[in-house]
Amino acid sequence: MGSRLKMLAMLGVGTLAVSCRGVDFNTLVNKGASAAPQLAKGAVEVVECKKLDVEPTVAEEYALGGALAIHFVQRGGGLMFSTAEEKKLHDYVNIVGKNLAAQSLRPTLNWTFGVLNDTEQFNALSAPGGYVLVTRRLLMEVDNEGQLAGALAHEIAHGVLKHAIRQYNAQKVDACQTAQGAKAVGKAVLSALSANTLLAALETGGTLDLDNEPELLAYLTEKTLAAFDEGNGPKLEFEADRMAVQLMLSAGYDPAAYLGLISKMTDVKNQKNHPKKQERRDKLVAYLDTLKGTADEFPEVATEGLRSPKLKQPDYAVIRPASSSGVAKDSVK
């Protein structure tokens, strides 16, 4: 998303290049002519709006992530969280996920792992603030705990690397520019109050109190969701693949399970940016080859004692009976 920002700046975003700082939108609505001198400021104003491209506070991230998670749960037919068996399954998925997340570079976030009722799509998603969701379909197809851990680790990696935050920040900057341009020609996208809140953030570090700004939360959530639906570009997916494998190696899972997981994926057709699975697999195999240091250096990655444990029963029985829960494999490298 950073490249998108750069592109906007290079283009000058002509019609939107009105100052986002210190302008009262109330005075601009329906007064396009009076805004003309502001439009001449050009690229300088784009830079002003880019002040919103900052690390959000944890509270801001929780609000955005919670709102996005609500969309993901709604789309996925709700959480699989009705019966005692389904709740036990959630306990298991959360224990596996929290163990991995505790070893990530964001160990103080409290991570939440949900199973969606969706039985059609083999999919996993993440939202900022430590929300990770997997579909029931995915759980139906994984062969062992290593593959489950791989799916969760990939989504944890997106959260640690703050990939969705990049999309959100781009929407904040866009909102600053778009609202200003739209108001200059009398077509308000945000209310004057919300638009002025965005402007005020330019002077206070660029973060937003989304819990107390419902219109901004709704607007930015839905814009970020639309960007999310385009899919992450290949670079971000490969980055998440590599961090996922690091997490698996830290926890003691055989990374071969991750390759097995990728082989189960169907290439995502509705996300035009998502890379092809064969390319992901090839890059990951090459990456695994690089993970050893010299004898006198601290070896951050374990290469011995790695496992792909069976899926835990009876916790997993609501997905698949114990008799077909996968074969344990001790594959010491």
Added chain:
Amino acid sequence: MRMRTRAAVTAAVLALGLPGMAAAVRVNDPLYVKAKNTRVQQGPSSTADTVVILQPGEKVTWKGADPKNKQWHQVEAPGGKKGFVFQTNLSTTQPNMELVTDKDGTRQLDPKKFVASGAAVKALSPGAEAYGKGKKGDYEKAVADIKALEKRNEQLTPERIAAHVAEAGLFPVVGPSDKVASKKSSGKKGGN
């Protein structure tokens, strides 16, 4: 896995932009604790007595791998206590301690107090909850589902995580408790 030169590895890792892999750490260099309740043991084993328990972000000095049990590493903990820590409890990169720092990132709270306080307990944010309820229908149901899940997750303690890890034969990274047990710590606990 094939061995490559360290230069090639470092170049590859830097190109990936991944934290935690780029810095080469040698004996007497610092390492950081990754996970909750990281145990510093008297000997190179999860069943040895625990000397001290550390929390994410705490810094130790690396003294090298145990010659026989190479996945156990000797460290000097804050305060000078020495012992052995499992390999993957340690990182060359300091983790993001976002919930124990001020907004400007300067004042760090004591990680031990943070873990003990339960400050990391999360509930759906009030803004997100109001947003979902306002959209009604399936969205309102999604809010209820997420809240119920987060409430239930409060019972998923590090002890339960450690118990599952032991049962599954994974690495003993997350420790069961933030307090040193009066008797030998049990890295081989049973199931949930």
